[in-house]
Amino acid sequence: MAAKTLYDKLWDAHLVQQRDDGSALIYIDRHIVHEVTSPQAFEGLRMAGRTPWRVDSVLATPDHNVPTTVKERASGISGIEDPVSLIQVKTLDDNCDEFGIVEYKINDQRQGIVHVIGPESGACLPGMTIVCGDSHTATNGALGALAHGIGTSEVEHVLATQTLVAKKMKNMLIRVDGELGEGVTPKDVVLAIIAKIGTAGGTGYAVEFGGDVFRAMSMEGRMTVCNMAIEAGARAGMVAVDDITINYVKGRAYAPSGDVWERAVEAWRDLKSDEGAHFDEVVVLNGAEIMPQVSWGTSPEMVVGVHDNVPDPAAETDAVKREGMARALEYMGLNAGQRIADIKLDRVFIGSCTNSRIEDIRAAAEVVKGRKKADSVKQAMVVPGSGLVKAQAEAEGLDKIFVEAGFEWREPGCSMCLAMNADKLGSGEHCASTSNRNFEGRQGYGGRTHLVSPAMAAAAGVAGHFVDVREFVRG
């Protein structure tokens, strides 16, 4: 039998029907639903008199629109001040109730960002096909699963048929060899990857992240990397299953147990690319060369090491790129050649589906501990990815560390990642953010986002400007 990549195996195992025109019908094991991209899908079902094909394969939670202040959250759904947000969250509740879908409602402790609660609950497992009406669904690929975002009409299609019409993508391997330096995190790895291949580098590919660095990486870290596959243009990113994966899954709420667990683990052990499997494209990075990263522009590929300077568009030979860089500098209010360390921050945001898991919160707390937020920083907020992450952090006393340092400790949700709720940047404000997109206006009209790791964001919040967290911690 021909050697297969991990993606080939996942694809083949879910193929219901291959069609003549190259498209195929793919079976979907798990469907995660949130309030923004689902209302019309449910309405479509209703209008056509259809019901979900396998209702117990679906898990829903509101995340994009939920407020994150304790005060607003205290009164549950009626505490949502924005009327459009309120309607969306309420509609999700109503739809889930009507169709019998399990939903972690706004004040359920298990509520959280869709891509955090999937793996956390064990609803998402290795070897599954996983979809959600959200482009960061690839986060789940860290489990050794085929996971990607879909549009609203596809949400309806999956609800009604448990399948998706899809075309097979090409295979790409991104290998990071060697070992990461101390203080260099998975976020820095993925930013360095995007800087190298560009935001369209992965378009049309399913990407497998491999190499020593990933074998040594925690599940949380692998999720951070897979999360941003879409920022490199790839709809799906994944990491092969190993002991780290299996230990992570074991004992989770929806994970199998007993005999079935044993059988599952046996099957999961094969979720890796075969020796000699063919990749259409291979990209290699050296882990030791990756520095803590900071984005300076308005696209995730506009990123440099913390010791570097803001690049000069004049040095860029490609005219289109040059113009993009110049526009980005203007929007960001930065000058070519300026030191990254001289960028002053107005706000700090630690959260989002990229970096809001317990390990991220711990890394930020470790930096903040015994220190204070800089006075020049107007606000530094920490938004855990789920109620369970929040509870875990509080059990470890991390919330107190943040509050004592002048950082705000919030309720779980997407929050300032996309500014659909009240958490927003003001125009012209610079933010050290652990999220995934630094597009113009993403975190608020005129807001200036710098993508960094949780530790780097925390250090910037204390110093008031970017610092190399490694030197910072050493003092």
Place this chain on the structure above:
Amino acid sequence: MKPFTQVTGIVAPMDRANVDTDMIIPKQFLKSIKRTGFGKNLFDELRYLDVGQPDQDCTGRPINEEFPLNQARYQGAEILLTRKNFGCGSSREHAPWALDDYGFRCIIAPSFADIFYNNCFKNGLLPLILSEEIVEQLFQQMYQTEGYQLTVDLQSQQVVTPSGETFAFEIDEFRKHCLLNGLDDIGLTLEQADAIKAYESERRVSAPWLFDAVKN
């Protein structure tokens, strides 16, 4: 999706070229969580004299008497007659939703924008292409005759005028099949329900953990 076989109905004019989707349904209505209810805001900026808001009751709004859809002779129209490149601009599926919700079943034009054309088929609307000369002829006849009706027969691919004149139109076989049988993408996939079930029952045995229920 409702099937489209044959429609005989009143024809209303949208007598201009390049009608874009923002004209069909302006962007402030996209915030809705629904895909129904857009009919009252179809062509909102042309139909009313004020600026429409989502969720507004439109009954008391000042209407533009000049606009054909506000005139008695075009009430109940099911066929929209228009000029070339209808549906250009943003890809919003709200445009066919609004036309459908208003009550249109068929749009006749010399050409359509691509995405809009595709979106129509997903929503049981027939975008029908006739040459510019024929469209012009139909416009003339419609303006001259109050209550002017056309019959559109999909099976035979013909448009029939009140005087019995017929015009043939082209349509992709597969799309025709889907419209005639009311098959949207989901309907089509559900034709393969047996294959999906067979796959499922095999997997339930070989990988039962994939079928553990999500429960509260």
